[in-house]
Amino acid sequence: MMRRWFSPLICLPLVIGLAACQTTPAQSASATAPVEMEIATIPDDPDPALWVLKDEDTTIYLFGTVHILKPGMQWFDEAIKDAFDESGELVIEMIEPEPATMMQIVSELAIDKTGVPLRDKLSPEDRAAYEAALTSLNLPVNAFDPLDPWFASVSLSLVPLMQNGYDTNSGVEDDLTATAKAKNMKIIGLETAEQQLGFFDNLPEDVQIRFLNFNVNSIGDMADGMENMVAHWANANISALAELMNAGLEEQVLYDTLLSNRNAAWAEWVDERMDQPGTVFMAVGAGHLAGDSSLQEKLKERGLKTKRVKY
Numbered sequence: 001m002m003r004r005w006f007s008p009l010i011c012l013p014l015v016i017g018l019a020a021c022q023t024t025p026a027q028s029a030s031a032t033a034p035v036e037m038e039i040a041t042i043p044d045d046p047d048p049a050l051w052v053l054k055d056e057d058t059t060i061y062l063f064g065t066v067h068i069l070k071p072g073m074q075w076f077d078e079a080i081k082d083a084f085d086e087s088g089e090l091v092i093e094m095i096e097p098e099p100a101t102m103m104q105i106v107s108e109l110a111i112d113k114t115g116v117p118l119r120d121k122l123s124p125e126d127r128a129a130y131e132a133a134l135t136s137l138n139l140p141v142n143a144f145d146p147l148d149p150w151f152a153s154v155s156l157s158l159v160p161l162m163q164n165g166y167d168t169n170s171g172v173e174d175d176l177t178a179t180a181k182a183k184n185m186k187i188i189g190l191e192t193a194e195q196q197l198g199f200f201d202n203l204p205e206d207v208q209i210r211f212l213n214f215n216v217n218s219i220g221d222m223a224d225g226m227e228n229m230v231a232h233w234a235n236a237n238i239s240a241l242a243e244l245m246n247a248g249l250e251e252q253v254l255y256d257t258l259l260s261n262r263n264a265a266w267a268e269w270v271d272e273r274m275d276q277p278g279t280v281f282m283a284v285g286a287g288h289l290a291g292d293s294s295l296q297e298k299l300k301e302r303g304l305k306t307k308r309v310k311y
Contacts (some may be wrong), residue, residue: 023238024053027253039228046075046234049310050083051289059268061087062295062306063174064241064286066233068158068226075234076175079311085283092173094196095189105108105193109150109201117145118152122197126213131257137163149287150200153215158223164223170305176283188267190284194299199257207253228305233286260293267298274304 013244051062062082076084085092096102110116119127119141129150137159144152162168180187200208208261218225232240266284272278288295296306 019189036057038232038235038237038243040231040235040240042073042227042231042234047078047236047311048075048080048233048286049236049238049289050079050311051306052083052309053274053299053304055274056234058274059086059279060273061279061281062289063281063283064233064289065176065283066172066230066286067171068166068168069163069170069172069230071167071170073230073234074171076179079309084176084179084281085311087185087279089186089188089278089280090176091188091190091280091282092177092259093189093284094185094191094193097193102193105197106151108145109197111192112146112148116286117142118147118149119145121149121209122213126209128210130216133219136219139242148201149205149212150203151274153208153212155216155221156212160219160222161226164226166223166226185235190269191262196256199262203257205252207251210251211254230288238290241286242294246285255293259288259291263288263293263295263298266295267304270295270299271302271304 051063053060053062061079063083099259119130122130133156134141134143137156139159144155158168177187203211207268215222229241229244231237232244266288270282284295299306
């Protein structure tokens, strides 16, 4: 079973931002009505947002990505392509390890150490909803019993997308990385696979369970929510992306762990990189470039002002 679920997890950066697809606050998914969200349409000519940070001898482009897309979307052109072609380095959230290495990391972190089956950690009501969600996805109800709640939550987030035509090999980073390798560009990862998995694994178990319950309650809306997020990304609707992200990460520990703290760390990296000459294309999840705790806001706190590239 672990090997069966390795393939979706190779695009783990998606999952860290996937809560942005949802329409119900994570801390009260079963108790409140859905928040009304602006609905967008994916344009024929996507023009995602791009920012730039410059000084006398250093240029860093900031591009918000979507980690999984349906095949065929043409976004890698115009100002984005120009900025990429100008750059000598590509910076992404994580460089994927070799499959065997990734499998070992997942195995070490995802297996529950207490010996208590996952379903036995859920209340009777939540367990019934969880089992119904797995059944709706054509999965056995005991599929994730030996594993941590975060792993089940990650997997449940991805399956509806893949069943609705999204391809784990069609993310923005896939195209950027392939093109960078063809050009022999330097590729830098801001985080390791251990770190990204650790963001979930280190969450308190009660938070993991609430996150799981939230995704269980959102299964039916997952694909439509993702479609809406992709549409806002393609239309460069930054405020709408920020609203989506905030709605999905209202529990403070999730917001801090998956968004705010990481943006602060990345801002420190950018600040230090500005001391070296060169041109860099930095591509991170679009949710990190929107909202009050965005990477741009963290950079502003350091006296670094980004500018939106108009095209």
